[in-house]
Amino acid sequence: MNKNELKDFLDSKVLEYNNPKFIESDPIQIPHQFSIKEDIEIAGFLTATIAWGNRKSIINNAKRLMELLDSSPYDFILNHEDSDLEKLQPFVHRTFNGDDAIQFISCLKNIYLNHNGLEAVFAKHAESHSVQNAISKFKTTFFEVEHLTRTQKHVSDPLKNSAAKRINMFLRWMVRNDKTGVDFGIWNSLSPAQLSCPLDVHSGNVARKLGLLKRKQNDGKALLELDTALRRLDANDPVKYDFALFGLGVFEGF
Template identity: 85%
Template sequence: MKKTELKEFLDAKVVQYNNPKFIESDPIQIPHQFYKKEDIEIAGFLTATIAWGNRKSIINNANRLMDLLDHAPYDFVLNHNETDLEKLQPFVHRTFNGSDCAQFVKSLQHVYKNHNGLEAVFAKHAEADSLQKSISNFKSVFFEIEHLQRTQKHVSDPLKNSAAKRINMFLRWMVRNDNAGVDFGIWNSLSPKQLSCPLDVHSGKVARKLGLLKRKQNDAKALLELDLALRKLDANDPVKYDFALFGLGVFEGF
């Protein structure tokens, strides 16, 4: 497929999947339950954190987590006490358990009280065409308070060769304004051109079939290779193609 044909094909798939119907079967439906910026951010971040495995299970457990946070995630994060944190102990999604959950709430409180919130932390080390250093810096800030060592594995670090799929997906949700009602676009201090594609099994497989990616592992090096390819198709909004790659892989078995 020539570059112009590939772009036309993928642009058509973006239109097909980047619409409100996508929300019905995607974890992004969880932050869509909220209207306040901080509630959307926190619900989105926690949902993205557990977004691996069966999608139905992700959505069910993310809804359960919102129940445990009294459907007021920002208020819970800011004003929780030890008794509130004990309520989180039964929560489990794969290897993310109640202790991890309590640690995330404490770390989020630290981010909002001492670092001006999630957007400010991610914006601080942003580069013109990448947020991968920002993600690494975010992890440092997130765990600069006393924390459980085991919980560190639930925040990826691109500078240690992780593709950081879930955080890149979260950043897409927050930064990209698609005018279609799917991604929120509530972070004005960052631009869609800085985003990276959430690289997972589905998007990676499709990207390789289409010749957008040669590297076999889904790691930070593969992410950079895919980023460069997608920026050639649309420098201002490269991660819109996440909808095309994911849709082709999950819904069409491409």
């Protein structure tokens, strides 16, 4: 396929998958349970944090985590007592355990009390063409409070050559307004043009088959290569192609 044919093909796949039916089997359904901005972004951030492994398990554990936060994550983070955190102790999703969950509550409380919330932290350090530096700065801010060393591994750092798949996915959810009701578009201080594709095994494999990506590892260098290719197809909304690449890989076995 030439560039125009590839763009037409991927655009058609975006239309096919970027619709409300996508929500039914995707972790994005968790933040869709909420209507308050802070609840949506906190639910989205925590869900994205544990979004690796079996999708059904991710969704079930994210639902469980929201229940442990009294189905009101923003209020819980700001107003919990120390005794309220005890019920989080048994929580586990793969290597993310109760200690990590409790640590995340502490870090998020600091973000909202002292840094005007998640959106402000990411927007503060975003560059005109990229949010990867902002993700790295976010990690520094997130862990500026006293914290467990082990919990740091659950927030990726693109400046250490991580593709930061889960945070890039979270940012897609928050920033991109797709007019179809999948992505939320509730963060107006960032632009879809700044976003990067959530690069995982599915989107990476499909991107390689389509000639959008040559690097074999799904790391930060591969993300830059894929970003460059997707921006040639749509500079204003390159991450819309996440729906096409992911859909082709997961649902069609492309």
